[in-house]
Amino acid sequence: MSDAAFLSLEKLTLAYGDTIAVKDLDLSIRKGELVAFLGPSGCGKTTTMRSIAGLLTPASGRISLDGTDITRVSANRRSVGLVFQSYALFPHLSVFENVAFGLRLKKLPASEIETRVTAGLKSVGLSKFATRKPAELSGGQQQRVALARSMVMEPKVLLLDEPLSNLDARLRLEMRTELQRVQKETGVTMIFVTHDQGEALSLADRIVVMLNGAIEQIGTPEDIYNRPVSRFVADFVGFENIFAAEGGKLKAANGPIALSESLPPDTAGLAWRPRMVTLGSGPFQGTVRGASFSGSTREYLLDTPLGAIKAEEDAGLAAHQPGTELTFDLPVAKAARLERFG
Amino acid sequence: MTPRVFSPLVLLLVIAFLIGPFFIIVAASLSGGETLAFPPQGFSLKWVAKVFTVESFRESFAVSMFLAIGGTAMALVLGIPASYALSRYKLPFGETVRTIVSLPIIVPGIIVGLALLRYIVVPFGFNITLALFLAHTALVLPYAVRVVSASLNNLRSDIEEAAVLLGSSRAGAFFRVVMPNIRSGILAAFILGFVTSFNQVPVSLFLSGPGVRTLPIDMLSYMEITYDPSVAALSALLAFMSIGIVFLAERFLGFSRYV
Numbered sequence: 001m002s003d004a005a006f007l008s009l010e011k012l013t014l015a016y017g018d019t020i021a022v023k024d025l026d027l028s029i030r031k032g033e034l035v036a037f038l039g040p041s042g043c044g045k046t047t048t049m050r051s052i053a054g055l056l057t058p059a060s061g062r063i064s065l066d067g068t069d070i071t072r073v074s075a076n077r078r079s080v081g082l083v084f085q086s087y088a089l090f091p092h093l094s095v096f097e098n099v100a101f102g103l104r105l106k107k108l109p110a111s112e113i114e115t116r117v118t119a120g121l122k123s124v125g126l127s128k129f130a131t132r133k134p135a136e137l138s139g140g141q142q143q144r145v146a147l148a149r150s151m152v153m154e155p156k157v158l159l160l161d162e163p164l165s166n167l168d169a170r171l172r173l174e175m176r177t178e179l180q181r182v183q184k185e186t187g188v189t190m191i192f193v194t195h196d197q198g199e200a201l202s203l204a205d206r207i208v209v210m211l212n213g214a215i216e217q218i219g220t221p222e223d224i225y226n227r228p229v230s231r232f233v234a235d236f237v238g239f240e241n242i243f244a245a246e247g248g249k250l251k252a253a254n255g256p257i258a259l260s261e262s263l264p265p266d267t268a269g270l271a272w273r274p275r276m277v278t279l280g281s282g283p284f285q286g287t288v289r290g291a292s293f294s295g296s297t298r299e300y301l302l303d304t305p306l307g308a309i310k311a312e313e314d315a316g317l318a319a320h321q322p323g324t325e326l327t328f329d330l331p332v333a334k335a336a337r338l339e340r341f342g
Numbered sequence: 343m344t345p346r347v348f349s350p351l352v353l354l355l356v357i358a359f360l361i362g363p364f365f366i367i368v369a370a371s372l373s374g375g376e377t378l379a380f381p382p383q384g385f386s387l388k389w390v391a392k393v394f395t396v397e398s399f400r401e402s403f404a405v406s407m408f409l410a411i412g413g414t415a416m417a418l419v420l421g422i423p424a425s426y427a428l429s430r431y432k433l434p435f436g437e438t439v440r441t442i443v444s445l446p447i448i449v450p451g452i453i454v455g456l457a458l459l460r461y462i463v464v465p466f467g468f469n470i471t472l473a474l475f476l477a478h479t480a481l482v483l484p485y486a487v488r489v490v491s492a493s494l495n496n497l498r499s500d501i502e503e504a505a506v507l508l509g510s511s512r513a514g515a516f517f518r519v520v521m522p523n524i525r526s527g528i529l530a531a532f533i534l535g536f537v538t539s540f541n542q543v544p545v546s547l548f549l550s551g552p553g554v555r556t557l558p559i560d561m562l563s564y565m566e567i568t569y570d571p572s573v574a575a576l577s578a579l580l581a582f583m584s585i586g587i588v589f590l591a592e593r594f595l596g597f598s599r600y601v
Contacts, residue, residue, distance in 0.1 A: 055503055075506045088504035091497075092522040101518075102508030146504075153508060 005064075006031035006189055007052070007157055012061035014047050014213075021047040022213040025061070029191065029206075034183050036204035037193045038224075038236075044213040045193045049159050052191070053082045066156055081150030085161040087142045089134035095121065095145050096130040102153045120152040121145075123185075124178070140171040144178070151182065160192035164199050176203055197237055201225055209233050230340040231269055239271035240310040241330070244341045252306040261332040269338035272330055274299055274312035279320070282329025288320050302326065364581060371575035378571050389571040390579070399576060402560035405474070406540055409556060413478030414486070414535035418528060420479070421486030426520070428487070429494040440487070447484045451544030454481070459548045470551040477545050482535035489534060493527025494520075526595045533591045537584055 005028035014022040022044040029035050037045035050056040052063060054075030063071045070078055089098050099120050103113045121127050124144035134142055143163070150158055163179065164172045180203065183190050194200050200207045201221040209216040209224060209232075217224060217233045228234035234242055248263045249256040250270065260283065263270070275297070286304035298319060302309040311328060320326060366380050374384025393399060424443065428436055446454060454477070463473045497520065505515035521528075546556040555563075557580070565573050 053503075053507060055506075075503075076509050076511060078507075080507065082504070082507050084500050084504060086498060086500055088498060088500040090501055090505070090519050090523075092519075101505070105509040105514075149504075149508070 004028075004030050006033075007065050007191075008063070009048070009052070010062040010064075012048070012051065012063065013059045014044070014051050014056060015059040016047075020059075020213060022051075025213075025215060027208060027215065027218070029189060031189055032183075032187045034180075034190045034203065034205045035192075036200035036207045037191065037210060038195070038197060038200040038207050039210035039216075040195055040236075043210040045195075045208075045210050046161060047213075048210070049082075049161060049191065049193050052157065053080050053159055054078045055082075079153070079156045080159060081153055081155035081157070082159045083143070083146045083150055083161065083163060085163075085166065087134075087139075087146040089142055089145055089149075091134055093133075094130065095126065095132050095134065095137070098134065098145055099149045099152055101149065116152050120148040123151070123182070124148045140167055140175065143167070143175065147178070147182065151186065151188070154186075155188065157189045157191065160190065162194055163192050165194070165196065172199075179203065197224075209236065226336070228271065228336050229338060230342065231271070231338055232342075234269075234271040234336055234338060239273050239336055241274070241277065242269060242271040242338075243306070244269045245338075250306070254305060257306060259330070259332050263332065264337070266339070267337050268341040270330070270332065270335040271338060272335050274310040276331065276334040277309060277311035278329040278331060279311050279313055279326055280328070282327050284328050284330065286326055286328055288322050288324045288326060290322060291319060293319075302328065304328075364578075367574050367581070368578045371571055371578045373571045373574075375571070377569050378565075378574055382571075389575040392570075392572045393576045393579065396564070396572065398560050398564065399557070402555050402557040405471075405554060406557040409474055409478045410536045410539040413475055413539050414482050414532055416475070416479040417482035417486040417535055418490075418531060421483055421531070422490055422528065425487050425490040425494055426516070429491050430499055443487050444484045446481050451481075451542070452548075455545035455548030458545065463549060470549065470554040473549050474546060474554065474556070477549055478539045478542065481542060481545060482539050485534045485538060486531045489531035490524060490527050493524040497523050530591065530595055533587055537587065540580075541584070 008028040009025055012022060012025040012027075013020065014025075025044075025048065037048060039045050047056065051058055054070070054073065058071060061071070062069060065078070065080070090101065093101065096117055099117045100113050103116060108116075117130075118127070121130055124147055126141060126144055126148070129137060129141065129145075134145065137145065143166070160179070164175055167175055176199075179190070179192075182188070192199075192203070201224070204221060206218065206220055207224045208218050211232050217229050219227070224233065225237050228237055228239065231242055231244075244251040245263055245267045246256065248265060248267070249258050251257075279300070284304055284306065286302035286309060288300055289303050289308075290301045292299050293315065296315055297312050298315050298317075300311045300313070300320060302311060309328070309330075369382050370378060370380050371389055372385055372387070373379060373382030373389065374386035375382065421443075424439075427433060428440060433439070458473065458477055462468065463470075468476075501519050501523075502512070502515040505519045506512060510518060541558065542556070543558045543562075546559050547562075550556060550559045557576075561573050561576060
């Protein structure tokens with residue numbers, strides 16, 4: 001664990017009854033970071049988030065926040081905020097009272113509550129809606145109330161469960177900007193859970209990719225997008241041509257294939273995005289099976305001795321008709337080098 | 343007859359059959375004659391006035407009110423936590439518990455009354471008031487659990503977690519965010535329970551004893567001795583009370599959503 005760790009999870013194992021959801025997870029997050037937990041449903045990302053909030057007691061392991069072990073601290077004393085996917089606003093209370101809920105429990109003086117709630121609502125642009133009931137607001141507005149309700153508590157960590165998934169495209173962009181602004185203005189450490197790689201890439205400082213209750217890769221959006229280290233991550237971020245490698249050669253359907261450049265011996269696999277495949281020259285041959293036009297590019301599906309290959313070319317170039325024989329190259333320099341091929 | 347004529351006619355007959363007796367009772371209670379009869383002989387309010395002077399009616403009305411209010415309140419005290427547990431947690435035998443709780447609705451009241459008398463009240467020497475109180479609690483419990491469960495199922499459970507994360511204890515979350523949101527369900531259950539208990543005959547019939555009986559039982563025995571229109575007047579008053587309660591409940595709670 002580095003000294004800079006603000007929130008750290010050590011050997012964290014989480015279980016629902018006999019089912020282990022997360023196993024031996026180690027993670028440390030710096031103060032003020034915006035981290036995304038990214039993965040398919042059932043990967044343990046939400047479970048991990050709930051354990052940070054204190055809604056789930058770990059089977060084993062340790063969670064510490066700001067230098068204190070909070071593993072056994074109950075959820076209501078953790079200074080961790082959570083914006084639920086469904087927002088979980090209190091239907092019987094006005095917007096103002098929803099935001100004031102936690103402050104009232106803290107028994108703050110009425111004038112201070114008034115000031116903080118007003119400021120909180122103002123910061124999410126909902127001052128005019130203070131007297132409304134949650135049911136009278138749109139989904140996007142409800143979410144901003146939920147955000148304000150958590151933020152007025154000045155939490156050490158703010159957790160967000162799928163913050164953008166229930167919003168339409170326009171609101172999504174708005175909320176993304178909103179979250180970045182809140183994070184910049186308050187410096188709060190934020191963790192959000194998502195299954196959408198686009199959300200994670202565009203919003204996070206650092207992405208934790210999870211699969212089957214374990215971390216697959218941690219890195220900046222650039223790392224994850226350009227340098228996936230496992231087959232799963234490569235596939236998840238859009239590398240569609242993925243091959244295992246052994247002894248410096250690619251493992252294809254009908255035997256090992258030598259590449260023009262030698263590979264480091266510990267390479268477990270190589271992966272290329274469709275647009276990294278060079279068409280029209282190179283050591284490999286394939287037949288165009290199908291083509292699809294997507295505006296700026298054309299995508300081809302090739303039948304090759306290596307198996308099916310997806311390639312992409314600028315739409316400005318002449319189209320290759322189905323049935324055409326093509327030479328192509330898989331340039332090693334462009335490929336993502338996978339360390340694990342599980 | 344074509345369906346266009348036939349169905350309104352059937353509807354009319356059904357309504358007459360259901361509501362007709364009520365009008366007969368109201369008319370009979372306004373009779374000027376000395377015996378319970380329809381059509382009424384003359385018009386008078388003397389029987390309505392007499393209801394309030396009969397000592398046993400006053401006593402049994404108090405017993406019935408106590409049972410309806412106290413029994414229903416007790417059923418809610420037991421039923422709200424039970425509904426909460428049944429709707430929020432996957433309990434072993436949860437469905438079985440739900441079925442057992444519903445039994446008093448399904449089993450005929452005569453059987454419930456006889457069983458209570460023969461196997462609980464007599465062997466253990468229960469005091470009559472206590473026996474009636476427990477019986478009415480048990481009879482109202484199914485309605486309490488059903489109606490409160492319906493409200494709870496409509497309420498998202500994550501608002502409790504949200505309250506906890508804002509600093510509330512688990513119990514605090516229940517009282518601060520669950521109770522206010524199921525309040526109208528609880529009121530609906532209370533009204534339904536009150537009316538059920540107040541109008542209960544078969545179970546009370548077995549359990550009523552010397553000096554302690556509910557109003558419907560008292561009316562039965564009154565009629566055996568005195569066959570005057572005051573029973574009709576009392577019935578009409580009770581019917582108007584029930585109608586009034588349900589009307590207010592519908593007006594302020596949207597009662598029909600819960601039953």
